[in-house]
Amino acid sequence: METKVYLGGRPTLAIIDRAAIRSNFLQVKKNIAKEVDILAVVKANAYGHGAVETAKALGQAGCKFFGVAICEEGIKLREAGVKAPVIILGGIYTGQRRDIVKYNLTPVIFDIDTAHQLNNFSSKTGRKIKVHVKIDTGMGRLGLLPEEVEPFFQKLKRLANLEVDGILSHFAEADEENKGFSREQLAIFLKALKVIQKLAFKPHFQHIANSAALLEYNPSHFNLVRPGIMLYGVYPTRRMMKKIKLKPVMRLVTKIIQLKDVPKGFSVSYGRKYITKKEGIIAAIPIGYGDGYPRHLSNKGEVLIRGQRARVAGTICMDITMLDVTHIKGVSVGDEAVIIGKQGNDEIQVDELAEKAGTIPYEILCGITSRVPRVYV
């Protein structure tokens, strides 16, 4: 048995291509009418890509609106100098009224208590607070139920310090080829908008379309769309590859830090779930579930080395993963190992990785932990 080791800094990196972000934004723009604006969803650290850098790249491409899930994410953007409107899609908590005003963030609201609290707070500051109101048209998550819309807006009429700047909803299955349920949701949304207009509200924005609806359901565009995943170069479903040309944004890479020539019958990692069938070579790479490489890929995942695929050997550990690299000619310590992205003529897309891990690309991307440095090129 022989061992070789890698000397140097930890080479595990998420390399983010800013030009690809800008290109994806411009592709989105091509797919919507001129009068429709784009609210780029940069929640969960821009799906793991780094919220501040992503928002800046999008800003350079002409993006004028951003969406985040929570107030804290909005504050982070403001502190980094992002001036564009930022919508807090997931609503706000009682302790955050002050921050909404201080950082000029736009909360989504869906209950009258929050409306009252914001209105009272606003009367003290002397400045109107803009809000977007969310309607649950069938997602069954956040928002007013259709029958609550009229009474809610009647009460809202008395809250003079709030300005209803937008009305929104969210699709439950916009990625399904059959748009039956989305059509029902849209009809409920349109009806709610009528009720709201009848009560003399004139919200500037109406929005309901995520990436999937943006690509496949034009009647849902209104005057603002909310793409997330597609800005990161990932298709909501493979079917949509025909519709738009997106560029992958993230490459997740590391290097081989140790190689071992091992005999037949050699066992690898916790639980000894991999036993070599013949004499071979096992590589160790410094990435594990502590970095967001899913443990579900144990004995299943594939990594690119010298343009070829190497299978994960045994259980993925917190910090290290082993690969069987017996078949890779000239394999050396220090060779680049690509977890996500292109190498040579092959590519491992987030979709592929997610499918093998039994999840969706969204979870893989947001799951890449803060331990992995993001490098912008």
Ligand SMILES: *Cc1c(COP(=O)(O)O)cnc(C)c1O
């Ligand atoms: C996350 C999110 C989006 C973006 O969805 P994608 O499928 O990533 O395009 C849009 N709207 C809301 C309310 C969201 O929470």
